[in-house]
Amino acid sequence: MFSVIIPIYNHQAFLGEAVSSALRSPRVSEVLLLDDGSRDASPRLAASWTAVDRRVRNLTTPGGGNRGAHHRLNELVHAATCEWVAVLNSDDVFVAGRFESIVADPAFARSDFIFGNLLLMNQAGSLVGAKRGPFDTAAPFPPEFDTPSMVAAGEFLELLSHQNYLGTTSNMVFRKELHTRVGGFRDYRYVHDWDFALRAMALGRPLYVQRYLTAYRMHSHNTIAESQVLVNWEARDVFERFSLDFSQVVAQPKFRIGLETNVNVGTLFVNAKQT
Numbered sequence: 001m002f003s004v005i006i007p008i009y010n011h012q013a014f015l016g017e018a019v020s021s022a023l024r025s026p027r028v029s030e031v032l033l034l035d036d037g038s039r040d041a042s043p044r045l046a047a048s049w050t051a052v053d054r055r056v057r058n059l060t061t062p063g064g065g066n067r068g069a070h071h072r073l074n075e076l077v078h079a080a081t082c083e084w085v086a087v088l089n090s091d092d093v094f095v096a097g098r099f100e101s102i103v104a105d106p107a108f109a110r111s112d113f114i115f116g117n118l119l120l121m122n123q124a125g126s127l128v129g130a131k132r133g134p135f136d137t138a139a140p141f142p143p144e145f146d147t148p149s150m151v152a153a154g155e156f157l158e159l160l161s162h163q164n165y166l167g168t169t170s171n172m173v174f175r176k177e178l179h180t181r182v183g184g185f186r187d188y189r190y191v192h193d194w195d196f197a198l199r200a201m202a203l204g205r206p207l208y209v210q211r212y213l214t215a216y217r218m219h220s221h222n223t224i225a226e227s228q229v230l231v232n233w234e235a236r237d238v239f240e241r242f243s244l245d246f247s248q249v250v251a252q253p254k255f256r257i258g259l260e261t262n263v264n265v266g267t268l269f270v271n272a273k274q275t
Helices: 015-023 042-051 069-079 098-104 147-152 156-160 176-182 192-203 228-245 253-260 266-274
Strands: 002-008 028-035 056-058 084-087 113-121 127-131 173-175 206-217
Touching: 002 015, 002 042, 002 069, 015 028, 015 042, 028 042, 028 069, 042 056, 069 084, 069 176, 069 192, 084 176, 098 113, 098 206, 113 192, 147 156, 156 192, 156 206, 156 253, 173 176, 176 192, 192 228
Parallel strands: 002 028, 002 084, 028 056, 113 206
Antiparallel strands: 084 173, 113 127, 113 173
């Protein structure tokens, strides 16, 4: 039922745990691995997993180079054979029972983009915290936002205009058809997950499964921690393009409020759009 796709980059210490967590569920029909030019032993480890479980397919090609996470994600989605695709970064872990919880949700059949809650773990894999989607965010939502009411009403896109509460591509499950309709992941180093989620929610039917589905690993080499300046620059570009493609969405009052108070985009972007 589900294709799990794992883009890999220099995560030899974590890859085994990631793959094992994906293989726990009988609802996972295949696990696709693709290395993005790692300099450690990740390519060798990826190749070895094909002998462990017949569901594992290694798509890594010698000399494939480093093309970026967005490019590898798109390659993996195109190669997936199931209707549903679940992303797992090679340093993260799926929580046991995640796919069973997703399928058991009454709204599962009517949705095409799914996310849940995140557990937080340190480099050694010890749990250090948790985030309940839009209920536990890095920055408070604007006072005009009543988060429980907006969640109940399914206003996830409006909440996403303010900040990326999904946190990671490992928190995304979507129909392969929606990936095609959205146009795939775009060329961003830091915010390709936020960009994809915005477009997926604008075009699809999001479902928030209020269970812990994924454990996100925090360590010294997390890409998002490299440069806040570059993260903000990419976020502004995301919303510039989103404003052009989905002008009617951006014009909605709640989306506008979220955008005006967005900690990554801020009023400078909004004011520039008004001139």
